[in-house]
Amino acid sequence: MKLTTILSGLVAFSLASLASAEGQTASIYIQTVSQSPSAPVPLAEIQYDLAAASEAEIISYEAPELPEDAKLVRIGVYNPTSKQWESSTSVASADNFSKGYSPMVMLSVDQKGTVVSAALRGIGIDAGQTRDFGPQAMVLATQPGKQPDLNKPVVLSPEGKTVVPEEKTFLQKYWWLIGIVVLMSMTGGGGDGK
Numbered sequence: 001m002k003l004t005t006i007l008s009g010l011v012a013f014s015l016a017s018l019a020s021a022e023g024q025t026a027s028i029y030i031q032t033v034s035q036s037p038s039a040p041v042p043l044a045e046i047q048y049d050l051a052a053a054s055e056a057e058i059i060s061y062e063a064p065e066l067p068e069d070a071k072l073v074r075i076g077v078y079n080p081t082s083k084q085w086e087s088s089t090s091v092a093s094a095d096n097f098s099k100g101y102s103p104m105v106m107l108s109v110d111q112k113g114t115v116v117s118a119a120l121r122g123i124g125i126d127a128g129q130t131r132d133f134g135p136q137a138m139v140l141a142t143q144p145g146k147q148p149d150l151n152k153p154v155v156l157s158p159e160g161k162t163v164v165p166e167e168k169t170f171l172q173k174y175w176w177l178i179g180i181v182v183l184m185s186m187t188g189g190g191g192d193g194k
């Protein structure tokens with residue numbers, strides 16, 4: 001196998017792993033709880049990144065049109081193709097959507113970023129508030145249990161305080177990838193095809 005073939009495979013692989021670290025979306029659906037339930041309808045599309053769970057963002061939201069007599073709603077991640085709930089659902093009072101409340105969707109995700117359960121609460125809006133009243137999203141990631149740091153060197157500063165080593169920057173982590181791209185462009189990329 002030619003070196004450039006191996007290298008381009010390596011670059012493609014690395015770029016794919018970079019892309020997958022970018023973010024995930026969850027489709028949250030809502031269904032009225034009743035004796036003769038209608039199909040769940042889309043409520044919100046939420047984009048989140050496990051590395052920055054606090055920056056979850058609602059990328060689309062459809063205010064539900066609930067029947068007058070609806071008391072309870074059920075929400076969760078739903079797949080309209082397989083007609084299956086893909087996370088645990090939770091039930092909330094339909095009053096959470098009444099006037100004066102702004103919906104907050106909370107997702108619990110596992111360590112791979114898969115939504116385990118979804119919940120909804122109406123957050124009371126204070127008329128005097130100036131900030132955004134729109135729907136909000138919150139992602140709660142399951143943290144792995146704290147492991148004891150065995151054999152980990154303790155770095156002490158001259159004053160004797162523990163120094164936390166800095167996170168590597170993007171460039172420090174991926175310098176070799178940039179090097180390969182430069183090398184490939186110098187050797188003519190895909191080669192001469194022989």
Ligand SMILES: *[C@@H]1O[C@H](CO)[C@@H](O)[C@H](O)[C@H]1NC(C)=O
Nearest residue numbers: 091092093095096101121122
């Ligand atoms: C939202 O739903 C929960 C669960 O049913 C309920 O306890 C809570 O009172 C509701 N909040 C509002 C504002 O209706």
